[in-house]
Amino acid sequence: MGKSIFYHAGCSVCVSAEQDIVNLIGSENVEIVNIGEDRSRINEAENAGVVSVPALVTPNGNALHINFGASMADVKG
Amino acid sequence: MGKSIFYHAGCSVCVSAEQDIVNLIGSENVEIVNIGEDRSRINEAENAGVVSVPALVTPNGNALHINFGASMADVKG
Numbered sequence: 001m002g003k004s005i006f007y008h009a010g011c012s013v014c015v016s017a018e019q020d021i022v023n024l025i026g027s028e029n030v031e032i033v034n035i036g037e038d039r040s041r042i043n044e045a046e047n048a049g050v051v052s053v054p055a056l057v058t059p060n061g062n063a064l065h066i067n068f069g070a071s072m073a074d075v076k077g
Numbered sequence: 078m079g080k081s082i083f084y085h086a087g088c089s090v091c092v093s094a095e096q097d098i099v100n101l102i103g104s105e106n107v108e109i110v111n112i113g114e115d116r117s118r119i120n121e122a123e124n125a126g127v128v129s130v131p132a133l134v135t136p137n138g139n140a141l142h143i144n145f146g147a148s149m150a151d152v153k154g
Binding site for chain 2: 004068
């Protein structure tokens with residue numbers, strides 16, 4: 001199985017969801033990207049269909065939006 | 078690790094998310110509950126903090142709402 005990518009923006013909802021996802025699928029199976037800090041990857045996230053964070057993009061390219069931390073518009077500021 | 082519970086109501090958003098979750102965490106690690114059909118478990122889901130489906134309740138009791146299929150009010154009808 002390929003790696004999933006978990007996009008977040010450092011908010012408390014994101015951090016809580018991140019811990020749950022890492023526990024569930026294993027830290028070796030997911031790359032964690034803070035698009036609040038690493039803004040160069042915002043574009044990549046949007047292209048993957050991410051409209052809010054936290055979100056998990058699965059190896060087959062589906063964007064799963066988990067709970068609701070912040071919209072991409074808020075992240076971009 | 079205990080088992081997670083994935084609550085859904087049979088909608089297309091739910092089915093798509095279910096397949097992703099099963100692929101990610103393994104079918105042996107998650108119980109799938111259709112609360113549209115098995116209405117006796119709606120109460121249990123709400124007590125776990127589920128406010129919309131699809132949702133995944135993790136072994137440590139956190140409710141992760143994934144994308145958005147239907148509110149619990151809609152499921153209860």
